[in-house]
Amino acid sequence: MDKLYSFLENKTVNYLTHKKALKAYEKSKKKTILTEIWSWLDALIFAVVVVIILNQFLFQLFLIPSPSMVSTLNIGDRVIVSKVSYGIEAYPTGPKLFSDSRRVQRDDIITFYNPEYDSKGPFFDILSQIIYYSTLSLVNIDRNEDGSIAERLYVKRAVGFGGDNVKFKDGNVLIKPAGYNNYITEESYREANELSNGPHRSVDSTLYDGMHAWGRLYALQENSINVVPQHLKNSYESVKDQYMFDRYEFENNRTLMNTLINPTDMNARSEHGHYRAGIYVPENYVLPLGDNRDNSSDGRYFGPVKESTINGKVVGRFWPLGSVGIVK
Known part of the structure; x- marks a missing residue:
């Protein structure tokens, strides 16, 4: 690491020393608009390159x-x-x-x-x-x-x-x-x-029953099932106007309901398995x-x-x- 810092330091010093010599030489020459523009552009390019190097490596x-x-x-x-x-x-x-x-x-x-x-x-x-x-x-x-x-x-x-x-x-x-x-x-x-x-x-713990119901009701809707248990409707009432909700818990209950609707659906069982087993x-x-x-x-x-x-x-x-x- 020290070698890298030393390398960058030496390169920067050498470049700046060279720039100083060039600037002294330029002063002895008659300046034009083009030389002024190039001088500013050269300095800008150097600054950008240094910033990019610093961002990438340091x-x-x-x-x-x-x-x-x-x-x-x-x-x-x-x-x-x-x-x-x-x-x-x-x-x-x-x-x-x-x-x-x-x-x-x-x-x-x-x-x-x-x-x-x-x-x-x-x-x-x-x-x-x-x-x-x-x-x-x-x-x-x-x-x-x-x-x-x-x-x-x-x-x-x-x-x-x-x-x-x-x-x-x-x-x-x-x-x-x-x-x-x-x-x-x-x-x-x-x-x-x-x-x-x-x-x-941030979500109040008392709202989770409602979020469970929300996910399950969504699964019933996905499967075009119109007969909905009343207890799910009642629980959903507590969260239907909430701005914040736990997307993970919503998906957990949505996928769970899909497995209950059709226990033979291996895709649904696999999707819910991610939530049931957690992450290794x-x-x-x-x-x-x-x-x-x-x-x-x-x-x-x-x-x-x-x-x-x-x-x-x-x-x-x-x-x-x-x-x-x-x-x-």
């Missing part, structure tokens, strides 16, 4: 685009991501150097490549990243059809590790760490291991979850991610000014 400025980490990180927060915490990425999505001894630690807030990102082509991907890096995260042209920012990178908390089993029930996380015989609540595990208290549930985390994988458990597209839906796809660690927040500091 640190990156990142804008939080979604509510998945509220209130640890809010929409619009700008954070500093260390690009050397887990090894140095040779190029975007490429292999990492010096990564053998730099492993992700439980509870780190990580950035990783979105497994569900819809690429718009290599040219656009490269161009959008150059613009994003060179403007210090101020300009992002990578947008979805609705105009929202396309999340090429996700920011989540590293929760599950190799050998862990993780289940989700009514907004709560149950963990069976590697070597344990039983599941324990995430809250008790965090307290016992002095981990962050950032992860939380293989070795060299990490299960990332958002701190805002009720409103986060995370590992519950796309599963564990390879450590090789994790390209940085959030180490601090620099905007807004009132929230500047270390992020944990």
Whole structure:
């Protein structure tokens, strides 16, 4: 690592020394509009190249685009991501150097490549990243059809590790760490291991009966069944006007009802099996979850991610000014 820093430092010093000599020479020449424009353009190109190199190999400025980490990180927060915490990425999505001894630690807030990102082509991907890096995260042209920012990178908390089993029930996380015989609540595990208290549930626990009913009623509708149990209708009344709901629990009950409607439907049984069995985390994988458990597209839906796809660690927040500091 020291050799890399020394190399970059020497190259920068040599370049600047050369620039200084050229500037002295230019002063002795008669300046024209074209030489002035070229001088400014040359300086701008150099600045952009330096910024891109710094963003790729050392640190990156990142804008939080979604509510998945509220209130640890809010929409619009700008954070500093260390690009050397887990090894140095040779190029975007490429292999990492010096990564053998730099492993992700439980509870780190990580950035990783979105497994569900819809690429718009290599040219656009490269161009959008150059613009994003060179403007210090101020300009992002990578947008979805609705105009929202396309999340090429996700920011989540590293929760599950190799050998862990993780289940989700009514907004709560149950963990069976590697070597344990039983599941324990995430809250008790965090307290016992002095981990962050950032992860939380926003949906009131009394609303979960209504969400169970909502998912089951949706399955009945999908199967064109019009005879609906009255108790499901009554439970649904408590949530039908609610803005927030637990999508995972909704899908859990929707798929469960599909298996009850037709127990011989193997596709339905397989779909529900994902929710019933929970998630096993293989070795060299990490299960990332958002701190805002009720409103986060995370590992519950796309599963564990390879450590090789994790390209940085959030180490601090620099905007807004009132929230500047270390992020944990």
